[in-house]
Amino acid sequence: MKMKAAVVRQATDPYKFEEVELAEPKNDEVLVRITASGLCHTDEFGRTLGMSPIVLGHEGAGIIEKLGENVKDFAVGDHVAFSYAFCGHCKSCVQGRPQYCEKFNEINFGGVGADGQSKLSQNGQPVAMFFGQSSFAQYATISEESIVKIDEDVDLAMIAPFGCGVQTGAGAVLNTLRPHVDETLAVFGCGAVGFSAIMAAKVAGCRQIIAVGGNEYSLALAKELGATDVINRKQLPAGQTMAQAVQAISNGGVNYAIDTSGNGNMIQNAIQSTCLNGKIVLLAPSGEVENFDFGKDVLMAYRTVIGCCEGDSNPKIFIPRLVQLYKEGRFPIDKIITKYPFEQLEQAREDSNAGKVIKAVVTME
Ligand SMILES: [Zn+2]
Numbered sequence: 001m002k003m004k005a006a007v008v009r010q011a012t013d014p015y016k017f018e019e020v021e022l023a024e025p026k027n028d029e030v031l032v033r034i035t036a037s038g039l040c041h042t043d044e045f046g047r048t049l050g051m052s053p054i055v056l057g058h059e060g061a062g063i064i065e066k067l068g069e070n071v072k073d074f075a076v077g078d079h080v081a082f083s084y085a086f087c088g089h090c091k092s093c094v095q096g097r098p099q100y101c102e103k104f105n106e107i108n109f110g111g112v113g114a115d116g117q118s119k120l121s122q123n124g125q126p127v128a129m130f131f132g133q134s135s136f137a138q139y140a141t142i143s144e145e146s147i148v149k150i151d152e153d154v155d156l157a158m159i160a161p162f163g164c165g166v167q168t169g170a171g172a173v174l175n176t177l178r179p180h181v182d183e184t185l186a187v188f189g190c191g192a193v194g195f196s197a198i199m200a201a202k203v204a205g206c207r208q209i210i211a212v213g214g215n216e217y218s219l220a221l222a223k224e225l226g227a228t229d230v231i232n233r234k235q236l237p238a239g240q241t242m243a244q245a246v247q248a249i250s251n252g253g254v255n256y257a258i259d260t261s262g263n264g265n266m267i268q269n270a271i272q273s274t275c276l277n278g279k280i281v282l283l284a285p286s287g288e289v290e291n292f293d294f295g296k297d298v299l300m301a302y303r304t305v306i307g308c309c310e311g312d313s314n315p316k317i318f319i320p321r322l323v324q325l326y327k328e329g330r331f332p333i334d335k336i337i338t339k340y341p342f343e344q345l346e347q348a349r350e351d352s353n354a355g356k357v358i359k360a361v362v363t364m365e
């Protein structure tokens with residue numbers, strides 16, 4: 001079928017709407033009319049992969065319009081949210097840990113779906129897919145393995161980002177760290193992933209939740225979402241590091257720290273902000289960490305530094321939990337989302353990159 005999609009040819013191009021051909025669903029695939037898609041910084045990374053043309057977007061949600069012949073768990077009319085793609089056959093997938101699929105990069109960043117082919121084309125030539133979904137489009141043909149059913153009374157624009165950015169932050173707390181109720185946690189970086197971690201830490205009952213960020217607006221929002229303390233890294237007393245600021249207000253360091261920035265200096269401070277035997281989760285691809293002393297800061301402080309993908313989330317299990325928390329008012333994702341009409345995708349991208357909005361979501365209705 002033919003549809004409108006946002007096509008990118010050069011990394012620096014703005015999104016351009018073009019007609020693209022989408023393959024019909026077969027086997028375990030469904031055809032979904034997309035109603036919303038979040039924007040994530042990984043879409044910017046997708047532009048640099050050298051695949052051209054490509055349709056980006058990997059936080060889609062919508063309504064099923066057609067089923068492949070072997071679809072078991074979904075019906076036409078079901079509301080669904082998308083998540084990442086995985087092979088379903090490797091050791092990690094078989095163990096129920098698709099976030100560590102051995103083919104994760106190949107499938108999500110390789111321009112093709114799990115079957116090794118792209119569902120998208122123009123004039124008979126393949127168009128690269130992204131995350132097995134390419135959600136900056138009117139429709140997607142996607143495996144039922146990568147979608148999660150969502151109750152019809154929930155606004156899909158609020159749920160679309162759960163499939164990547166939100167589960168990454170929330171999962172780092174609820175799946176990876178699993179803090180006890182009286183423990184303490186610091187979050188470095190106040191974007192959508194960091195805020196998701198803060199909301200999750202509140203759900204987990206952390207006694208102290210410290211947000212470390214760079215602007216007053218974000219830090220005020222962090223407090224609204226559950227942070228008990230905030231540190232503006234640009235307003236530290238001369239000579240004090242972010243880690244020392246956290247140590248000072250947490251009585252010797254937090255139990256856990258999460259870095260969402262990928263910045264080497266922030267990562268170093270996140271590690272140094274924890275107490276003896278603290279745990280640190282790194283969620284963003286890292287820059288170089290200069291002058292870091294692993295002997296002093298990791299080994300002799302008995303700390304654990306953890307890398308995790310997609311918040312250790314199995315989306316079919318974790319996303320429904322987050323949706324339930326949202327419905328109960330305990331995970332107020334609506335406070336960080338700004339909606340744009342699909343036609344304003346480029347504006348949404350510019351505003352996201354400029355830090356004017358926390359989580360942009362385009363809507364196709
Ligand atoms: Zn796999």
Ligand SMILES: [Zn+2]
Binds near residue numbers: 058
């Ligand atoms: Zn993402």
